[in-house]
Amino acid sequence: MIEAVELRRVSLPLVTPFRTSFGTETTRDALLVHVIGPDSEGWGECVAMSSPGYSAEYVDGAQDVMRRYLVPGLFGAAQPVRGHPMARAAVEGAVLDASLRARGTSLAAHLGGVREAVDVGVSVGIVRPVEALVDAVSAYVGQGYRRVKLKIEPGWDRVPVAAVRARFADLMLQVDANGAYGRDKAGTLDALDEFGLALIEQPLPEDDLAGHAELAGRLSTPICLDESITSARVADLAIALGACSVVNIKPGRLGGLVEAKRVHDVCVSRGVPAWCGGMLETGIGRAANLALAALPGFTLPADLSASDRYFHRDLTPPFVLADGRLAVPAGPGIGVPVLEDALHELTTSVEVLRP
Ligand code: SMG
Ligand code: MG
Numbered sequence: 001m002i003e004a005v006e007l008r009r010v011s012l013p014l015v016t017p018f019r020t021s022f023g024t025e026t027t028r029d030a031l032l033v034h035v036i037g038p039d040s041e042g043w044g045e046c047v048a049m050s051s052p053g054y055s056a057e058y059v060d061g062a063q064d065v066m067r068r069y070l071v072p073g074l075f076g077a078a079q080p081v082r083g084h085p086m087a088r089a090a091v092e093g094a095v096l097d098a099s100l101r102a103r104g105t106s107l108a109a110h111l112g113g114v115r116e117a118v119d120v121g122v123s124v125g126i127v128r129p130v131e132a133l134v135d136a137v138s139a140y141v142g143q144g145y146r147r148v149k150l151k152i153e154p155g156w157d158r159v160p161v162a163a164v165r166a167r168f169a170d171l172m173l174q175v176d177a178n179g180a181y182g183r184d185k186a187g188t189l190d191a192l193d194e195f196g197l198a199l200i201e202q203p204l205p206e207d208d209l210a211g212h213a214e215l216a217g218r219l220s221t222p223i224c225l226d227e228s229i230t231s232a233r234v235a236d237l238a239i240a241l242g243a244c245s246v247v248n249i250k251p252g253r254l255g256g257l258v259e260a261k262r263v264h265d266v267c268v269s270r271g272v273p274a275w276c277g278g279m280l281e282t283g284i285g286r287a288a289n290l291a292l293a294a295l296p297g298f299t300l301p302a303d304l305s306a307s308d309r310y311f312h313r314d315l316t317p318p319f320v321l322a323d324g325r326l327a328v329p330a331g332p333g334i335g336v337p338v339l340e341d342a343l344h345e346l347t348t349s350v351e352v353l354r355p
Helices: 059-074 085-103 107-111 130-143 158-167 186-195 209-218 232-241 257-270 283-293 340-346
Strands: 004-020 023-036 041-046 117-119 122-124 148-151 173-176 223-225 246-249 274-276 325-327 347-353
Touching: 004 059, 004 340, 023 059, 023 085, 041 059, 041 085, 041 283, 059 085, 059 347, 085 107, 085 257, 107 257, 107 283, 122 130, 130 148, 130 158, 148 158, 158 173, 158 186, 186 209, 209 223, 209 232, 232 246, 232 257, 246 257, 257 274, 257 283, 274 283, 283 325, 340 347
Parallel strands: 122 148, 148 173, 223 246, 246 274
Antiparallel strands: 004 023, 004 347, 023 041, 117 325
């Protein structure tokens, strides 16, 4: 039984602005779902951004669909909801956390995790000039991250990749375009083949599976899909079409941990490597992602970095890098406490919904 659901907005300043092909983030304005029951509570984090740049969802819209449809659904007035995967994922995550905390089971154990720590990388935004980018990468490499991902866009691809590769010959390096290349611009991606990249992530728009298949046939660098992979069915289709040979798995993009695990299972059965993506989560979302990334099919380093890569102050005890890995929380549910002081200081609004 659920007594109340809190929709809590928090605002965490980023330690450094994060620029992608679709915009610049300077603070992480996140929406938390807090499910409160008689003898347990649970937390979920909605990964929608402030504006609909990464995908169609945005945080105010996510809160609206939760308030009108998803939370009333928990209270017994269920209606079908199409789309809104990030909103659904946060609600599903909070309910699951509450029930696992009540049973004393960790999320990692519940999902079938097999490792206690996860190899992690760092995603580096567009930083100009190129010398400043190389310095930023150098600092992260010094901290021990196991691979580096560079954000690219048309006009910012060959030169930054060449500069980072020239400085770090053996670094596991990959790039992410967030769908910024039209088919007319995709020719410039051929120039990246000489840099030994681990993968090129989402070069073309989300719905262009055929274009990705064509590109994958032409390049020797593996193509990885992020935004395009909206369900396990689409993952299976994309792999069958040859549109990707690596998959980025994000629970928020997929509507929750259940579908994320299904995508993982598709990847394992098709022999395709997968890795856990990130959406600049607070410690709450990071904890859940680490539990997911403990599954055996997550064979490549995750976009899950230490708390200090994002925030001066996190909502949970900070996740700390140890030998290029983050520990998978082992406590009940997402396995980490939410720090009351930090939560109160960083909260900007609370909406309480009751049955
Ligand atoms: O959480 O470290 C992180 C960010 C990882 O680059 C990252 N995420 O397309 O994969 C992606 C982006 C989406 C968020 S950009 C604001
Ligand atoms: Mg991506």
